[in-house]
Amino acid sequence: MLGNDIVDLKFAKLHYNWRRKGYLNKIFSxxxxxxxxxxxxEDTMVWVLWSMKEAAYKCYNRLTSERLFNPQAFECALFSSCTxxxxxxxxxNGQTFFTKTEISKNYIHTLAYSGTLVLDHLSVHHHKNNAEYSVAFTDSTNYSLQKDKNHLPEVINKKTQQKHMASISHDGGYLCIAFLKV
Structure with a gap:
């Protein structure tokens, strides 16, 4: 299973007031x-933990088809954290998803994956968040985007027609497409 989430830090600062009374208690343990x-x-840690929960939710949803997102039901623990x-x-619910988070001055991006997934088999593509991202992705790679029978994202290799599980995340000016290459 694979999920990803990206947080545009400038957009988050302007549009998401996590400091309002009671807000954090609704989301975090x-x-x-x-x-x-x-x-x-604190700002960075809020968005790291949030993106971990969101990315893991995408994995969990793909596994269970459960569409209800309850952030407190997803418990985060950090192995390591630096700048x-x-x-x-x-x-x-007994399912463990490992996370790897990139922290930049502009965004926080988290990949979540099941224990059987090998990170070497992932392809991650960052794009501007706009209506033309699918065309930009298709034009710049050997893959095209589509939805599977459950309306979840997947990519198709243009040469072999092989389908691969994908995860798409966008926030503010950023968009990220992550998918398994094999």
Missing amino acids: ARELELINSSKS NSASGVVIR
Whole structure:
């Protein structure tokens, strides 16, 4: 299973007021709130944990077809965290999803995957978030985008017609397409 989430930090600062009273308690567990409160950058930690939950939700949804997103039901734990990256796990109903997060000055991007997925088999493509992203992706790769029978994203190799599970995430000015190459 594969999921990804991207947070445009400039857009988030303007449009998502996570500091309003009670907001964090609706999304994060007590242990996650400790991570936020003890972080050198609370803003960054909020969006790292949020993107971990969102990316894991996409994996979980693909696995179970459950469409209801309940952020508190996804429990995050960090293995490591530094200025430009983080890694951890998200657990939901006994399912464990590993996460790898890239932290830049402009965005936070998290990949979530099941334990059987090999990161070397992933392809990650960043694009501008606009209506033409599908055309830009198709023109710049050997793949095209479509939805599978469950309306979930997949890519098709233009030469072999082989289909691959994909995850698409967008926020503000950023869009990311991640998919399995094999």
